[in-house]
Amino acid sequence: MKFAQEFRKALQKEGFPEKWVNSAVPYGQLKKCLKKVTNELRELGLDKDTLAQLATSQKDPSAVAFHYHLDGKLTHSNHFRPRLTFFIHLQDGVAVDAKLTPSTRDFLKKVVSKTGETSVSLAHESSSAFPDTWIKSTDSPLNAEQVLLSKEEPLSVKQIEVPLVFDGEFFEILQTDVSNLDVLQQEEQDKLGKEIALLGHDINKATKPSKGRRARGDLETWRNIFELYLDARIFFSTREYDHGARTSTQAIEQLRWFQDQVLSRKLIHGLKLENSRQAYTRFLNMNALLLQILKFQEINSLAVTKILKKFDKRTALGVSRAFPVTVQSNRLLAGSVAKDICAQMSNDLISVVPQLDDYLCPICFVVAYWPVRLDCQHIFCSRCLVKMSRKGERFCPLCRADVIMRAGLEHFDSERAAFLREYFPKEVKEKIKANERERNKEIFGPDYSDSPCSMM
Ligand SMILES: [Zn+2]
Ligand SMILES: [Zn+2]
Structure with missing residues:
Protein backbone atom coordinates (compact mmCIF):
# COMPACT_ATOMS: atom_id res chain seq x y z
CA MET A 1 0.00 0.00 0.00
CA LYS A 2 1.22 3.48 -0.78
CA PHE A 3 2.11 5.59 2.19
CA ALA A 4 -0.42 8.32 1.35
CA GLN A 5 -3.19 5.72 1.60
CA GLU A 6 -1.75 4.09 4.68
CA PHE A 7 -1.53 7.46 6.39
CA ARG A 8 -5.12 8.38 5.55
CA LYS A 9 -6.35 5.03 6.82
CA ALA A 10 -4.39 5.26 10.05
CA LEU A 11 -5.85 8.71 10.70
CA GLN A 12 -9.37 7.32 10.24
CA LYS A 13 -9.21 4.03 12.05
CA GLU A 14 -7.44 5.08 15.25
CA GLY A 15 -10.36 7.17 16.45
CA PHE A 16 -8.32 10.34 16.91
CA PRO A 17 -10.23 13.49 17.87
CA GLU A 18 -11.35 15.56 14.88
CA LYS A 19 -9.11 18.44 15.89
CA TRP A 20 -6.09 16.18 15.68
CA VAL A 21 -7.02 14.77 12.28
CA ASN A 22 -7.50 18.29 10.94
CA SER A 23 -3.99 19.25 11.91
CA ALA A 24 -2.31 16.09 10.63
CA VAL A 25 0.48 16.45 8.08
CA PRO A 26 -1.13 17.49 4.72
CA TYR A 27 0.70 14.74 2.89
CA GLY A 28 -1.30 14.95 -0.34
CA GLN A 29 -0.91 18.72 -0.57
CA LEU A 30 2.82 18.41 -0.01
CA LYS A 31 3.09 15.76 -2.70
CA LYS A 32 1.37 18.06 -5.20
CA CYS A 33 3.64 20.90 -4.23
CA LEU A 34 6.67 18.68 -4.62
CA LYS A 35 5.62 18.04 -8.20
CA LYS A 36 5.71 21.80 -8.79
CA VAL A 37 9.18 21.95 -7.26
CA THR A 38 10.53 19.25 -9.58
CA ASN A 39 8.92 20.89 -12.62
CA GLU A 40 10.41 24.20 -11.69
CA LEU A 41 13.86 22.70 -11.30
CA ARG A 42 13.56 20.76 -14.55
CA GLU A 43 12.62 23.89 -16.45
CA LEU A 44 15.80 25.45 -15.13
CA GLY A 45 17.89 22.53 -16.38
CA LEU A 46 18.29 21.15 -12.88
CA ASP A 47 16.63 17.77 -13.04
CA LYS A 48 17.44 15.32 -10.27
CA ASP A 49 20.20 13.55 -12.22
CA THR A 50 22.06 16.80 -12.86
CA LEU A 51 21.75 17.79 -9.24
CA ALA A 52 22.76 14.33 -8.06
CA GLN A 53 25.84 14.47 -10.26
CA LEU A 54 26.73 17.89 -8.88
CA ALA A 55 26.05 16.73 -5.33
CA THR A 56 28.72 14.01 -5.56
CA SER A 57 31.34 16.74 -5.66
CA GLN A 58 30.01 18.23 -2.39
CA LYS A 59 32.24 15.96 -0.32
CA ASP A 60 35.31 17.84 -1.51
CA PRO A 61 35.09 21.35 -0.06
CA SER A 62 37.30 22.78 -2.78
CA ALA A 63 34.88 21.69 -5.44
CA VAL A 64 31.47 22.50 -3.99
CA ALA A 65 29.09 23.03 -6.86
CA PHE A 66 26.04 24.21 -4.93
CA HIS A 67 24.59 24.73 -1.49
CA TYR A 68 21.03 24.16 -0.52
CA HIS A 69 20.53 25.95 2.76
CA LEU A 70 17.22 25.52 4.49
CA ASP A 71 17.73 28.42 6.83
CA GLY A 72 18.87 30.87 4.22
CA LYS A 73 16.35 33.54 5.15
CA LEU A 74 13.44 33.99 7.48
CA THR A 75 10.07 34.82 6.04
CA HIS A 76 7.47 37.18 7.52
CA SER A 77 5.87 34.20 9.29
CA ASN A 78 9.20 33.50 10.98
CA HIS A 79 9.67 30.38 8.93
CA PHE A 80 12.88 29.70 7.15
CA ARG A 81 13.14 30.16 3.41
CA PRO A 82 15.45 27.72 1.61
CA ARG A 83 18.17 29.07 -0.66
CA LEU A 84 19.90 27.38 -3.56
CA THR A 85 23.32 28.83 -4.32
CA PHE A 86 25.69 27.79 -7.10
CA PHE A 87 29.43 28.23 -7.07
CA ILE A 88 31.03 28.58 -10.46
CA HIS A 89 34.75 28.55 -10.98
CA LEU A 90 35.77 31.31 -13.32
CA GLN A 91 38.90 31.82 -15.32
CA ASP A 92 39.15 34.99 -17.35
CA GLY A 93 35.42 35.41 -16.86
CA VAL A 94 34.75 31.94 -18.27
CA ALA A 95 33.10 29.17 -16.29
CA VAL A 96 35.46 26.24 -16.27
CA ASP A 97 33.84 23.96 -13.81
CA ALA A 98 33.99 20.55 -15.37
CA LYS A 99 31.23 19.36 -13.09
CA LEU A 100 28.61 21.36 -14.90
CA THR A 101 26.70 19.63 -17.63
CA PRO A 102 25.81 21.60 -20.77
CA SER A 103 22.17 22.01 -19.70
CA THR A 104 23.19 23.34 -16.29
CA ARG A 105 25.63 25.75 -17.79
CA ASP A 106 22.89 26.82 -20.11
CA PHE A 107 20.58 27.39 -17.17
CA LEU A 108 23.16 29.30 -15.14
CA LYS A 109 23.73 31.51 -18.12
CA LYS A 110 20.03 32.31 -18.04
CA VAL A 111 20.13 33.04 -14.31
CA VAL A 112 23.10 35.30 -14.79
CA SER A 113 21.42 37.23 -17.55
CA LYS A 114 18.29 37.58 -15.35
CA THR A 115 20.19 38.77 -12.30
CA GLY A 116 22.25 41.09 -14.45
CA GLU A 117 25.60 39.56 -13.59
CA THR A 118 26.74 40.02 -17.16
CA SER A 119 30.40 39.80 -16.34
CA VAL A 120 30.01 36.05 -16.07
CA SER A 121 30.12 34.41 -19.41
CA LEU A 122 29.58 30.71 -19.54
CA ALA A 123 31.42 28.75 -22.14
CA HIS A 124 29.26 25.72 -22.44
CA GLU A 125 30.01 25.10 -26.10
CA SER A 126 33.70 25.81 -26.15
CA SER A 127 34.98 22.72 -24.43
CA SER A 128 38.42 23.77 -25.53
CA ALA A 129 38.33 26.11 -22.51
CA PHE A 130 38.84 23.06 -20.30
CA PRO A 131 42.16 21.33 -20.01
CA ASP A 132 41.92 17.88 -21.57
CA THR A 133 42.39 16.05 -18.30
CA TRP A 134 39.32 17.75 -16.77
CA ILE A 135 37.08 16.74 -19.57
CA LYS A 136 38.21 13.17 -19.37
CA SER A 137 37.90 12.93 -15.62
CA THR A 138 34.64 14.70 -15.05
CA ASP A 139 33.81 12.24 -12.28
CA SER A 140 36.66 13.25 -10.04
CA PRO A 141 36.11 16.50 -8.16
CA LEU A 142 38.12 19.53 -9.12
CA ASN A 143 41.27 20.14 -7.22
CA ALA A 144 41.86 23.82 -6.60
CA GLU A 145 45.60 23.33 -6.23
CA GLN A 146 45.79 21.58 -9.54
CA VAL A 147 43.86 24.36 -11.13
CA LEU A 148 46.17 26.99 -9.77
CA LEU A 149 49.22 25.12 -10.90
CA SER A 150 47.95 24.42 -14.35
CA LYS A 151 47.02 27.98 -15.19
CA GLU A 152 48.76 31.23 -14.58
CA GLU A 153 45.60 33.24 -13.95
CA PRO A 154 44.15 32.87 -10.43
CA LEU A 155 40.87 31.03 -10.15
CA SER A 156 37.87 33.01 -8.95
CA VAL A 157 34.61 31.63 -7.69
CA LYS A 158 31.35 33.29 -8.49
CA GLN A 159 28.33 32.70 -6.25
CA ILE A 160 24.92 32.75 -7.90
CA GLU A 161 21.63 32.37 -6.13
CA VAL A 162 19.02 30.45 -8.06
CA PRO A 163 15.58 31.94 -7.51
CA LEU A 164 13.04 29.19 -6.79
CA VAL A 165 9.40 29.66 -5.81
CA PHE A 166 7.84 26.31 -5.10
CA ASP A 167 10.41 24.91 -2.70
CA ASP A 357 12.80 1.09 47.94
CA ASP A 358 13.07 4.85 48.09
CA TYR A 359 13.44 4.87 51.87
CA LEU A 360 16.01 2.18 52.52
CA CYS A 361 19.25 2.80 54.33
CA PRO A 362 21.94 2.47 51.64
CA ILE A 363 24.11 0.40 53.97
CA CYS A 364 21.81 -2.17 55.59
CA PHE A 365 19.06 -2.06 52.93
CA VAL A 366 16.34 -1.97 55.55
CA VAL A 367 14.05 1.00 56.12
CA ALA A 368 16.24 3.91 57.28
CA TYR A 369 14.93 4.20 60.84
CA TRP A 370 15.89 6.17 62.90
CA PRO A 371 16.69 8.41 60.01
CA VAL A 372 19.78 10.62 60.30
CA ARG A 373 20.30 13.22 57.62
CA LEU A 374 23.99 14.06 57.25
CA ASP A 375 25.25 17.49 56.19
CA CYS A 376 25.57 16.16 52.63
CA GLN A 377 21.78 15.44 52.79
CA HIS A 378 22.21 11.67 52.54
CA ILE A 379 20.08 9.70 54.95
CA PHE A 380 21.18 6.58 56.85
CA CYS A 381 19.76 4.61 59.70
CA SER A 382 21.19 5.60 63.08
CA ARG A 383 22.59 2.10 63.71
CA CYS A 384 24.73 2.10 60.60
CA LEU A 385 26.07 5.56 61.42
CA VAL A 386 26.99 4.55 64.96
CA LYS A 387 28.88 1.56 63.61
CA MET A 388 30.66 3.67 61.00
CA SER A 389 31.79 6.28 63.49
CA ARG A 390 33.03 3.56 65.87
CA LYS A 391 35.21 2.28 63.07
CA GLY A 392 36.51 5.80 62.62
CA GLU A 393 35.05 6.20 59.14
CA ARG A 394 34.70 9.87 58.31
CA PHE A 395 33.36 9.90 54.80
CA CYS A 396 29.78 9.49 53.55
CA PRO A 397 29.75 6.19 51.61
CA LEU A 398 27.60 7.78 48.91
CA CYS A 399 29.35 11.08 48.18
CA ARG A 400 32.65 10.83 50.11
CA ALA A 401 31.96 14.08 51.98
CA ASP A 402 33.71 14.43 55.34
CA VAL A 403 30.49 14.46 57.38
CA ILE A 404 30.13 11.38 59.57
CA MET A 405 32.05 12.65 62.59
CA ARG A 406 29.99 15.83 62.54
CA ALA A 407 26.69 13.93 62.89
CA GLY A 408 24.88 14.60 66.15
CA LEU A 409 21.45 14.61 67.70
CA GLU A 410 20.46 17.65 65.66
CA HIS A 411 20.86 15.55 62.49
CA PHE A 412 17.98 13.33 63.43
CA ASP A 413 15.25 13.87 60.79
CA SER A 414 12.04 13.88 62.81
CA GLU A 415 9.86 14.75 59.83
CA ARG A 416 11.16 11.78 57.89
CA ALA A 417 10.72 9.59 60.97
CA ALA A 418 7.06 10.57 61.31
CA PHE A 419 6.54 9.95 57.60
CA LEU A 420 8.10 6.48 57.82
CA ARG A 421 6.00 5.58 60.86
CA GLU A 422 2.89 6.61 58.97
CA TYR A 423 3.60 4.96 55.62
CA PHE A 424 5.70 1.95 56.61
CA PRO A 425 4.54 1.06 60.14
CA LYS A 426 5.27 -2.66 59.79
CA GLU A 427 8.78 -2.14 58.46
CA VAL A 428 9.55 0.49 61.09
CA LYS A 429 8.45 -1.80 63.91
CA GLU A 430 10.64 -4.61 62.61
CA LYS A 431 13.60 -2.31 62.24
CA ILE A 432 13.25 -1.01 65.81
CA LYS A 433 13.22 -4.60 67.06
CA ALA A 434 16.27 -5.50 64.99
CA ASN A 435 18.12 -2.45 66.30
CA GLU A 436 17.37 -3.42 69.87
CA ARG A 437 18.49 -6.97 69.31
CA GLU A 438 21.75 -5.77 67.88
CA ARG A 439 22.37 -3.38 70.72
CA ASN A 440 21.62 -6.05 73.31
CA LYS A 441 24.05 -8.40 71.63
CA GLU A 442 26.66 -5.71 71.91
CA ILE A 443 25.93 -5.30 75.62
CA PHE A 444 25.30 -8.88 76.68
CA GLY A 445 27.53 -10.69 74.23
CA PRO A 446 26.91 -12.70 71.05
CA ASP A 447 24.93 -15.42 72.87
CA TYR A 448 22.19 -12.98 73.77
CA SER A 449 18.76 -14.10 72.59
CA ASP A 450 15.62 -11.99 72.70
CA SER A 451 13.37 -14.99 73.08
CA PRO A 452 11.49 -14.88 76.43
CA CYS A 453 13.75 -16.19 79.14
CA SER A 454 12.67 -19.49 80.57
CA MET A 455 12.74 -19.88 84.36
CA MET A 456 14.84 -22.75 85.43
ZN1 LIG B 1 21.35 1.13 57.97
ZN1 LIG C 1 26.66 12.01 51.30
Missing part, protein backbone atom coordinates in the same frame (compact mmCIF):
# COMPACT_ATOMS: atom_id res chain seq x y z
CA GLY A 168 9.62 27.91 -0.52
CA GLU A 169 5.95 27.04 -0.73
CA PHE A 170 6.66 23.40 0.11
CA PHE A 171 8.62 24.23 3.23
CA GLU A 172 6.16 26.91 4.29
CA ILE A 173 3.39 24.29 4.32
CA LEU A 174 5.53 21.74 6.10
CA GLN A 175 6.84 24.14 8.74
CA THR A 176 3.41 25.55 9.45
CA ASP A 177 2.08 22.09 10.01
CA VAL A 178 4.98 20.90 12.15
CA SER A 179 4.66 23.94 14.40
CA ASN A 180 0.89 23.48 14.63
CA LEU A 181 1.42 19.88 15.63
CA ASP A 182 3.99 20.94 18.19
CA VAL A 183 1.43 23.30 19.70
CA LEU A 184 -1.23 20.59 19.67
CA GLN A 185 1.07 18.10 21.37
CA GLN A 186 2.02 20.67 23.95
CA GLU A 187 -1.66 21.35 24.67
CA GLU A 188 -2.40 17.65 25.07
CA GLN A 189 0.62 17.22 27.29
CA ASP A 190 -0.48 20.12 29.49
CA LYS A 191 -4.01 18.78 29.76
CA LEU A 192 -2.82 15.33 30.64
CA GLY A 193 -0.29 16.81 33.06
CA LYS A 194 -3.07 18.57 34.97
CA GLU A 195 -5.09 15.36 35.09
CA ILE A 196 -2.07 13.44 36.40
CA ALA A 197 -1.49 15.98 39.17
CA LEU A 198 -5.18 15.92 40.09
CA LEU A 199 -5.27 12.14 40.19
CA GLY A 200 -2.15 12.08 42.36
CA HIS A 201 -3.79 14.51 44.73
CA ASP A 202 -6.99 12.43 44.89
CA ILE A 203 -5.21 9.14 45.51
CA ASN A 204 -3.06 10.75 48.16
CA LYS A 205 -6.12 12.15 49.90
CA ALA A 206 -8.07 8.89 49.77
CA THR A 207 -5.26 6.70 51.06
CA LYS A 208 -3.84 8.73 53.94
CA PRO A 209 -2.91 6.00 56.45
CA SER A 210 -4.38 8.12 59.25
CA LYS A 211 -7.81 7.67 57.66
CA GLY A 212 -8.08 4.13 58.91
CA ARG A 213 -7.78 0.52 57.97
CA ARG A 214 -9.44 0.72 54.54
CA ALA A 215 -7.26 3.61 53.50
CA ARG A 216 -4.16 1.72 54.60
CA GLY A 217 -5.30 -1.37 52.68
CA ASP A 218 -5.89 0.69 49.55
CA LEU A 219 -2.53 2.35 49.93
CA GLU A 220 -0.89 -1.08 49.97
CA THR A 221 -2.81 -2.08 46.82
CA TRP A 222 -1.85 1.12 45.01
CA ARG A 223 1.73 0.44 45.93
CA ASN A 224 1.46 -2.97 44.24
CA ILE A 225 -0.30 -1.50 41.22
CA PHE A 226 2.32 1.18 40.71
CA GLU A 227 5.13 -1.27 41.28
CA LEU A 228 3.72 -3.38 38.45
CA TYR A 229 3.25 -0.28 36.35
CA LEU A 230 6.88 0.72 36.78
CA ASP A 231 7.98 -2.84 36.01
CA ALA A 232 5.97 -2.75 32.79
CA ARG A 233 7.94 0.29 31.48
CA ILE A 234 5.08 0.96 29.14
CA PHE A 235 6.05 4.21 27.45
CA PHE A 236 9.59 4.67 28.50
CA SER A 237 12.32 2.42 29.70
CA THR A 238 15.17 3.41 31.96
CA ARG A 239 16.77 0.00 31.81
CA GLU A 240 20.24 -0.26 30.43
CA TYR A 241 19.46 -2.77 27.66
CA ASP A 242 16.37 -1.15 26.18
CA HIS A 243 16.81 2.43 27.25
CA GLY A 244 14.60 5.12 25.78
CA ALA A 245 11.15 5.73 24.40
CA ARG A 246 8.91 2.86 23.33
CA THR A 247 7.12 2.61 20.04
CA SER A 248 3.33 2.55 20.25
CA THR A 249 3.35 -1.15 19.32
CA GLN A 250 5.62 -1.94 22.26
CA ALA A 251 3.57 0.32 24.49
CA ILE A 252 0.33 -1.50 23.62
CA GLU A 253 1.95 -4.81 24.43
CA GLN A 254 3.31 -3.61 27.77
CA LEU A 255 0.05 -1.90 28.70
CA ARG A 256 -1.78 -5.15 28.04
CA TRP A 257 0.70 -7.06 30.21
CA PHE A 258 0.19 -4.58 33.02
CA GLN A 259 -3.62 -4.83 32.89
CA ASP A 260 -3.48 -8.63 32.75
CA GLN A 261 -1.24 -8.70 35.80
CA VAL A 262 -3.54 -6.37 37.73
CA LEU A 263 -6.45 -8.68 36.92
CA SER A 264 -4.72 -11.96 37.64
CA ARG A 265 -3.41 -10.69 40.97
CA LYS A 266 -6.92 -9.49 41.83
CA LEU A 267 -5.54 -6.09 42.72
CA ILE A 268 -8.72 -4.23 41.81
CA HIS A 269 -10.54 -6.23 44.50
CA GLY A 270 -7.97 -4.87 46.89
CA LEU A 271 -9.24 -1.35 46.27
CA LYS A 272 -12.03 -1.02 48.84
CA LEU A 273 -12.76 2.68 48.59
CA GLU A 274 -15.04 3.96 45.85
CA ASN A 275 -12.64 6.86 45.23
CA SER A 276 -9.80 4.43 44.69
CA ARG A 277 -11.73 2.40 42.15
CA GLN A 278 -12.68 5.50 40.22
CA ALA A 279 -9.09 6.63 40.36
CA TYR A 280 -7.98 3.34 38.82
CA THR A 281 -10.36 3.84 35.88
CA ARG A 282 -9.03 7.36 35.44
CA PHE A 283 -5.52 6.00 35.52
CA LEU A 284 -6.30 3.53 32.73
CA ASN A 285 -7.99 6.22 30.62
CA MET A 286 -4.97 8.40 31.06
CA ASN A 287 -2.73 5.67 29.73
CA ALA A 288 -5.05 5.09 26.79
CA LEU A 289 -4.88 8.78 25.94
CA LEU A 290 -1.12 8.82 26.18
CA LEU A 291 -1.05 5.86 23.82
CA GLN A 292 -3.21 7.81 21.35
CA ILE A 293 -0.87 10.79 21.58
CA LEU A 294 2.09 8.53 20.94
CA LYS A 295 0.44 6.89 17.92
CA PHE A 296 -0.53 10.24 16.45
CA GLN A 297 2.96 11.59 16.94
CA GLU A 298 4.45 8.49 15.33
CA ILE A 299 2.44 8.51 12.14
CA ASN A 300 2.82 12.25 11.65
CA SER A 301 6.53 12.24 12.18
CA LEU A 302 6.71 9.27 9.80
CA ALA A 303 4.76 11.32 7.25
CA VAL A 304 7.30 14.14 7.59
CA THR A 305 10.19 11.70 7.12
CA LYS A 306 8.52 10.13 4.08
CA ILE A 307 7.77 13.40 2.31
CA LEU A 308 11.31 14.68 2.92
CA LYS A 309 12.76 11.46 1.53
CA LYS A 310 10.56 11.89 -1.50
CA PHE A 311 11.78 15.45 -1.82
CA ASP A 312 15.39 14.27 -1.81
CA LYS A 313 14.69 11.43 -4.21
CA ARG A 314 13.13 13.80 -6.72
CA THR A 315 15.52 16.73 -6.34
CA ALA A 316 18.77 15.41 -4.86
CA LEU A 317 18.92 18.57 -2.75
CA GLY A 318 19.52 16.61 0.46
CA VAL A 319 17.03 17.95 3.01
CA SER A 320 15.87 14.92 4.97
CA ARG A 321 18.61 15.28 7.55
CA ALA A 322 18.75 19.05 7.62
CA PHE A 323 15.03 19.72 8.01
CA PRO A 324 14.45 18.16 11.47
CA VAL A 325 17.47 20.09 12.78
CA THR A 326 16.49 23.40 11.22
CA VAL A 327 12.82 23.30 12.13
CA GLN A 328 13.61 22.64 15.82
CA SER A 329 10.46 20.72 16.58
CA ASN A 330 10.87 19.82 20.22
CA ARG A 331 7.63 17.87 20.44
CA LEU A 332 6.52 16.18 17.22
CA LEU A 333 9.88 15.31 15.70
CA ALA A 334 11.72 14.94 18.98
CA GLY A 335 9.00 12.57 20.22
CA SER A 336 9.46 13.87 23.75
CA VAL A 337 5.85 13.84 24.95
CA ALA A 338 5.82 10.26 26.25
CA LYS A 339 9.06 10.81 28.12
CA ASP A 340 7.85 14.06 29.70
CA ILE A 341 4.54 12.60 30.74
CA CYS A 342 6.18 9.52 32.23
CA ALA A 343 8.48 11.76 34.22
CA GLN A 344 5.48 13.65 35.48
CA MET A 345 3.66 10.44 36.36
CA SER A 346 6.50 9.37 38.59
CA ASN A 347 6.77 12.81 40.19
CA ASP A 348 3.13 13.69 40.70
CA LEU A 349 1.37 10.36 40.81
CA ILE A 350 3.47 7.34 41.65
CA SER A 351 5.39 9.21 44.33
CA VAL A 352 2.18 9.89 46.30
CA VAL A 353 2.23 6.21 47.09
CA PRO A 354 5.66 5.89 48.68
CA GLN A 355 7.68 2.85 47.66
CA LEU A 356 9.83 1.25 50.34
